[in-house]
Amino acid sequence: MKVLVVGGAGFIGSHVVDALVKKGYEIVVVDNLSSGKKDFLHPGAAFYSLNILDEGFVTIFEKERPDAVFHLAAQINVQKSIENSRLDAEVNILGTLKILELCKKHDCKLIYSSSAAVYGNPVYLPVDERHPVKPLSNYGISKYTPEMYISLYSQQYDVDYTILRYANVYGPRQDAEGEGGVVSIFMKKMINNEPPIIFGNGEQTRDFIYVEDVAAANIAAMEKDCRGVFNISSNQEMTINSLVDEINSSLKTKLAPIHKKFRAGDILHSCLNNLLAQNKLGWEPRFSFKEGLKKTVDSYRQ
Structure with missing residues (x-):
């Protein structure tokens, strides 16, 4: 099985790649190295230095024909999302839409990395997936909008997907x-x-979740036949x-x-309820905060 990891040289993405390699998957990484680093790249993964908005990104799908796509590339700076809303939307919304179109065309499962930022100020704690969505930042809006596109594409074109909303990853x-x-x-x-x-x-x-637990959640999302939105958190x-x-x-x-x-x-x-991920994905955090720290x-x- 071949897997494409978009943003696979970044903080979370590189840990996802490491976990995939351990399980024996064939890995292709796309990263423009704007925040990712070559030092993080696993030597066992094929690598393309490219922006997802570049035309060449389409040819990678044509050449590699992945079975699943992990989308971890994003503009993640909240302040920058306020200062340059257009760039934030281009990367996070249009970039995801481009990936979604390619997943539709090539029949790939999409695992999308979202954020607790979509919820805004909690009405109750811990926040579950039924909590109202009311982002307080441009970044929160640009992470949630792709969720709506993904859900729509699943209904209209049967695109397989899982959306993971992360708490504070460290x-x-x-x-x-x-x-x-x-x-x-x-x-x-x-x-x-x-x-x-x-x-x-x-x-x-805050709700702190260790990065290796987040990587494990991504693998579970790919391997389970379970469409939906899941909080990935420590629940503490x-x-x-x-x-x-x-x-x-x-x-x-x-x-x-x-x-x-x-x-x-x-x-x-902020605290996210992770019980749905436990029940549906068969995932739960392995590392206590002390162990992760x-x-x-x-x-x-x-």
Whole structure:
């Protein structure tokens, strides 16, 4: 079975590729390396350095004829989505629509990486898949719009699919320069003996899920005959203050955070219910936060 991983040199995508290789699948990676890195590429995967909006992307489908496609390529910077809405929409919406058309033409199953950002401010916790969708950012809109196209294509053209909405993913290879990876941002500072910066009192909560668990969820989504939308999460809330404590404990440091003014628009509490993924995909997280954090710390130190 041949599998195409779009964004396979990125943080999450490269872990998906590693997991696929371990299971013996034939892998093709497409990545323009705008945020992905060549160092993350598995040597056992064929690689094309290409933007999904490029015309040449169509010929890759013609040549490789994949059976399934993992779509992990995206514009993920929330601030950039606000500053350049057109670019955000081109990459996340039009790029996904292009992939969807090719999946329709070549009869490929599509596994689409979405985000908890589609939910906006939670009405209740933990958030399940029936929760109202009300994005607070352009990024959230550009991740949800493809979901609607995918569902429509499934109804109209019988395109097979699974949509995975991720909570806060962390782990090795995460870019500490971005805005979304609070674990890597804090860790980079604290390894260098610098205090982390918390916006607000630190009692806001997030649901942290280790990247290898996310990769396993992707594999389960491909192997199971189960169309639908699934939250991929730990199903547990952690305060940002507790996150600092956990990193201090792992690094054996005692760095006190610097608190700054709460940022308007930030969600106070976030936690995703993952029971549907457990029941339908046969997936659940294997790594506790302490286990995942230790593996992340070890990778940073290397």
